[in-house]
Each structure stands twice: as C-alpha cells, then as structure tokens.
Amino acid sequence: MVTDSGSAGDGTIALLWGLREGPTRGPKPLLSLERIARAAVQIADTEGIAAVSMQRVAHDLDFTKMSLYRYVAGKDELIAAMIDLAVGEPSDPATIAGDATGWRPRIEAWVRLLGETWEAHPWLPGVTMGERVMGPNEVGWTEVAQAILQDSGLTPAERMGLARMLGGHIRTTMSASTAGTQPWTSPLQAEILRDHADRFPVLTALAAAGDAPLECGDREFGLRVILDGVERLLAERSA
Incomplete structure (x- = not known):
C-alpha cells in the first residue's frame, strides 16, 4: 500500500492509481472518491473551474468539508481526480x-x-497544463494513440511526437471562449482591428469578409494538413 506520508506527488499517484486505502472501519461510507469528483466536475462544467473548492463540493454533497479530506488531501488532488473522471476511458x-x-x-x-x-x-x-501526475484514463488515451500508430511506419519517437502534436492541435482549436486564446470573434476585438486597419490591413480584411471568421482555426483542416504531411513523409521514405 502507498500511503500519503511522502510527497504531494506520491499522494496523487496513490489516489489516481488505486493505491490508497479508503475508510475501512464502521458502516459502509456514503461518500466515495468518484462521487466527490463527479460533483466537482458538474460544478466546473456549469460554472467554471474557479467555482470548484472543497467547501463548495462538500456543500453540494450535503457533507462537511472535513468529510472530503478522508478521500482527497486538498484541491490539487481533487482536480487530479476530476481530470481522470472527465476524460473517461478511451475507446x-x-x-x-x-x-x-x-x-x-x-x-x-x-x-x-x-x-x-x-x-x-x-x-x-x-x-492539464504543466508537470503533474496523470491518472489511468488519461494515460489510456495516449496508449490508444500509440497502439494505432505502431504500424504506421513512424519511429517510436515520431509516434509520441505526433500524439503530442495532435493533442496540442485539439487544444489550440477549441473555441475562443473555452481555450482562452486569440478571441478574434469578440466584437471588441473586431472594433479594435477596424480602428487600427492601417497597422493590420490583412487581419482587418479577414474580419470584414464574413465568410472567414478569425477563430482559433478549423480542426478538421489542421488535422488533414498534419496527417497529409505524415503520409508524404512515409511515402518519401518508401521511395
């Protein structure tokens, strides 16, 4: 058994990978890690991640905040559990x-x-940015990608690189309201561009075109370009 006596990372590993023992004495507990994480995910989905706190989750579950600490040591562990629950098991x-x-x-x-x-x-x-511990569901998505690509003809390093590139492509092509990058569709941004048309003539023309909204990019277009490039690389190697 892995206990929580080590580093914060050790505690998260134990939490996500089923190495931490839950309460074993007394009647069957009414709470569980999954129930806590599910309540937190619901809050984040409807109100944003900033609304998630140990106190808020405890309130929504009609338990005390101290009750949650029997399952998660704090918000960092709670978010780790939320991520793995939200991504779900891969296909x-x-x-x-x-x-x-x-x-x-x-x-x-x-x-x-x-x-x-x-x-x-x-x-x-x-x-999901930065150095952190990933749970089995999240790791499973990468496992699936590597299983798919293992017969592609790419080297192991290239297969991992492609999976990271595709993950980054998903991130950068999420809607501006969720990804938080390049909010080109904002009316305020469009107004600023019009006021500075002499400095940014190409972007101003695109914004005015109507049929070419300045969003983060079309995911299918980018995916096609990336994979076309991979297939061309493989064809050149075969030749």
Whole structure:
C-alpha cells in the first residue's frame, strides 16, 4: 500500500492509481472518491473551474468539508481526480473508427473523440497544463494513440511526437471562449482591428469578409494538413 506520508506527488499517484486505502472501519461510507469528483466536475462544467473548492463540493454533497479530506488531501488532488473522471476511458483502438482500417482513419477518430471530450468539459485545457501526475484514463488515451500508430511506419519517437502534436492541435482549436486564446470573434476585438486597419490591413480584411471568421482555426483542416504531411513523409521514405 502507498500511503500519503511522502510527497504531494506520491499522494496523487496513490489516489489516481488505486493505491490508497479508503475508510475501512464502521458502516459502509456514503461518500466515495468518484462521487466527490463527479460533483466537482458538474460544478466546473456549469460554472467554471474557479467555482470548484472543497467547501463548495462538500456543500453540494450535503457533507462537511472535513468529510472530503478522508478521500482527497486538498484541491490539487481533487482536480487530479476530476481530470481522470472527465476524460473517461478511451475507446478500443481496434474499433475506434468502426470498420475503417489503417492507422489514419483510426487516429482521426481518436482526435475527434478526444476533442469532443474536451469540448464537453471546457475547463480541461487549463488544468492539464504543466508537470503533474496523470491518472489511468488519461494515460489510456495516449496508449490508444500509440497502439494505432505502431504500424504506421513512424519511429517510436515520431509516434509520441505526433500524439503530442495532435493533442496540442485539439487544444489550440477549441473555441475562443473555452481555450482562452486569440478571441478574434469578440466584437471588441473586431472594433479594435477596424480602428487600427492601417497597422493590420490583412487581419482587418479577414474580419470584414464574413465568410472567414478569425477563430482559433478549423480542426478538421489542421488535422488533414498534419496527417497529409505524415503520409508524404512515409511515402518519401518508401521511395
């Protein structure tokens, strides 16, 4: 058994990977880590991650704040549990694209499914940045990507690099309101561009075009460009 006596990282590992023993004495507990994380995810989905606190989650569950500390040591562990619950279990790499065969349609399906997951929980991009401990569900998504790509002809380093690139592509093509980057669709931003049209003539023209909104980018277009490039690289190697 891994206890919580070590570093904060050790505690999170024990929490996410099932190495921490829950309460064992007395009647069956009414709380569980999953129930706590699910309540926190609901708060974050509806009100944003800033609304999540130990006190708020305890209030929504009709328990005391101290009751939660039997399961999570603090907000950092709570968020770690939220992430792994929100991303969910990944699909089977063999059936992720239905009857389609080959690595490309399956990795395309992986990108779309992961994108849908992140869009359903728009707080995920912000809390998955930086060095941290990942849980089994989140690691499982990378495992699926690598299982799909292992017969692509890419080297192991290239397969991991492509998976990271595709994850970054999902992040940067989330809507401006959730990704928090380049809010080109804001009326205020459009007004600023018009006021400075002489300095940014190309962007001003794009904003005025109407049929080419200045958002973070089209995910399908970027995905096609990335994978077309990979296929060209593989074709050049074969030649």
